Amino acid sequence: MKIIMLGAPGAGKGTQAKMIADKYQIPHVSTGDIFRANIKNGTELGKKAKTYMDAGELVPDELTVDLLMDRISQPDCANGYVLDGFPRTIPQAECLEKALEERQEAVDFAIDVEVPDDSIIKRMSGRRACLNCGATYHIVHIPTKVEGICDRCGSPLVLRDDDRPETVKNRLAVYHQQTRPLIDFYSSRKVLHEVDGTQSMEKVFADIVKVLGE
Ligand code: ADP
Ligand code: ADP
Ligand code: ZN
DSSP: OEEEEEOOTTSSHHHHHHHHHHHHTOOEEEHHHHHHHHHHTTOHHHHHHHHHHHTTOOOOHHHHHHHHHHHHTSGGGTTOEEEESOOOSHHHHHHHHHHHHTTTOOOOEEEEEEOOHHHHHHHHHTEEEOTTTOOEEETTTBOOSSTTBOTTTOOBOBOOGGGSHHHHHHHHHHIIIIITHHHHHHHHTTOEEEEETTSOHHHHHHHHHHHHOO
16 A cells, blocks of 8 residues: 655645554655654765754755655565655656656655644644654644653654744745646546544544555
């Protein structure tokens, strides 16, 4: 099962992707998490990516596409995966489609998690992220058991550098300009499914399970 998560920054893609990965036993592949791991480890890629990320811009396709292709060629992705944060541009989607076509494969589901922009701004200021395992929480809506500590792995949580309101506004503009066109792209491939992301995390997941099957 090859699944793509679409939606604005902060729509809940990562939250839902983690739940999908657990239920269907497929890897959760997040390009944002891969970049953040590289930043944390001080790699060349991380240094390059950070300047774009902190400005709320997309990391150039040249730095992103090969990285993702390598990841989904790993043995654990043989039975499928859930992609979170990739593709984010039409050229990325075309590269993915071409690479899959070469293996007579295709994306099975593109899940669009819909949340209006004004709710996004509110959500992001309360987001807290674990840079160790990629889990995200919300100080009001999805709190951790112990304040500031990841439920999954026990690491301290952070407010991401790019979750400041000014940066979030730019990320939303970038989303509408560069990523939103993917809705039409996957609709024309007949794999697009929209879910209402303003519902509780559990209700959103239940709607996704209706699409993917039990
Ligand atoms: P969010 O969870 O808010 O959607 P991500 O963690 O997916 O954010 O991404 C954080 C940042 O990493 C993006 O704003 C962008 O700079 C960069 N990034 C992640 N994935 C991609 C991608 N597929 N193409 C270009 N840039 C990306
Ligand atoms: P994305 O990966 O799309 O950027 P996240 O999954 O990181 O989004 O979620 C963004 C923020 O909203 C996080 O703080 C997360 O805990 C919170 N969140 C996720 N789903 C919901 C929901 N259904 N209702 C309220 N808050 C949510
Ligand atoms: Zn964690």
